[in-house]
Amino acid sequence: MGWGGFWEFWLMKIFGCLLSCFFVLGGLVSGQVKPAVEKKSDLTLMVEILPNVNDVGEVVPVDVEGRKRLMNQITERLGSIMVMNAEINILKNGKIEAVFENLADAKREAVVGLFKASGNLTIHSAHPEGANTKLAKAVFDKEEIVPGFMAAVQERMNDEDEVVNHYYLVRRKPALTGEHIEAAFPDQVEKGNVYIRLTAKGGERMTDFTKSLKRGDLIVTILDGKVVSAASLNTDSLGRNFVISGQQNAEESQALAEALLSPFGYQLKVTEVKK
Numbered sequence: 001m002g003w004g005g006f007w008e009f010w011l012m013k014i015f016g017c018l019l020s021c022f023f024v025l026g027g028l029v030s031g032q033v034k035p036a037v038e039k040k041s042d043l044t045l046m047v048e049i050l051p052n053v054n055d056v057g058e059v060v061p062v063d064v065e066g067r068k069r070l071m072n073q074i075t076e077r078l079g080s081i082m083v084m085n086a087e088i089n090i091l092k093n094g095k096i097e098a099v100f101e102n103l104a105d106a107k108r109e110a111v112v113g114l115f116k117a118s119g120n121l122t123i124h125s126a127h128p129e130g131a132n133t134k135l136a137k138a139v140f141d142k143e144e145i146v147p148g149f150m151a152a153v154q155e156r157m158n159d160e161d162e163v164v165n166h167y168y169l170v171r172r173k174p175a176l177t178g179e180h181i182e183a184a185f186p187d188q189v190e191k192g193n194v195y196i197r198l199t200a201k202g203g204e205r206m207t208d209f210t211k212s213l214k215r216g217d218l219i220v221t222i223l224d225g226k227v228v229s230a231a232s233l234n235t236d237s238l239g240r241n242f243v244i245s246g247q248q249n250a251e252e253s254q255a256l257a258e259a260l261l262s263p264f265g266y267q268l269k270v271t272e273v274k275k
Helices: 003-033 064-080 105-116 134-140 200-211 250-261
Strands: 040-050 086-090 096-104 121-131 149-157 163-171 181-186 194-198 218-223 226-232 241-244 267-274
Touching: 040 105, 064 086, 064 105, 064 250, 096 105, 105 250, 105 267, 121 134, 121 200, 134 149, 134 163, 163 218, 163 226, 181 250, 194 200, 194 250
Parallel strands: 149 226
Antiparallel strands: 040 096, 040 267, 086 096, 121 163, 121 218, 149 163, 181 194, 194 241, 218 226
């Protein structure tokens, strides 16, 4: 073999090795960047529409127009989280049946949270004997009636991580409602907090409301029928900004923020979750 044949032989060997390495590395790299298969499954929710109660304590039945608005709002909210394949029906018993086929598991919590967060927020002044007293519990249990007042419950965790109910007696007519909310957004650091900013008119109402109270009076915030805040007034008046805390995770905070800006006309209760 001459020098030309010798170099030709070794060049072919080197080229073959490089080509083999290229295919091996290519296979490894493609295996590393191969996207994970998104897990999907079916989900069915049974949801009860709770009737409203007016300022004098009368139950207002759910009407046909109210149901139509509610269905449109549900569809819009689902669209905001990119869930388009839902089949939502009102059953003969008045409940909502929501069926989701091939729903991404990553969106399951957000969908359930959407139905739990009706977004109906009200702010009330409390009865002088309204802070977790026997009277508040008796009104909540419908054993007592205090004209112009209603009772609401707050779930708290004690030192043993057990849920303990605290009852509050508040004026039935709220000082402010969700219609006065201008902006709502979740805290990016404290995942369970949602910041709320009132409209200019809402800020004026909040100022007038708190000026009518005295320091130490209790202000109770109710969200979807449950107390989320019960704080004593420690200044002369409050303005346009405040925080709602207590959400379990970032998904719940995001769902609440969106719900507060587009509250359902009725409070919803998820009664059954089928997978």
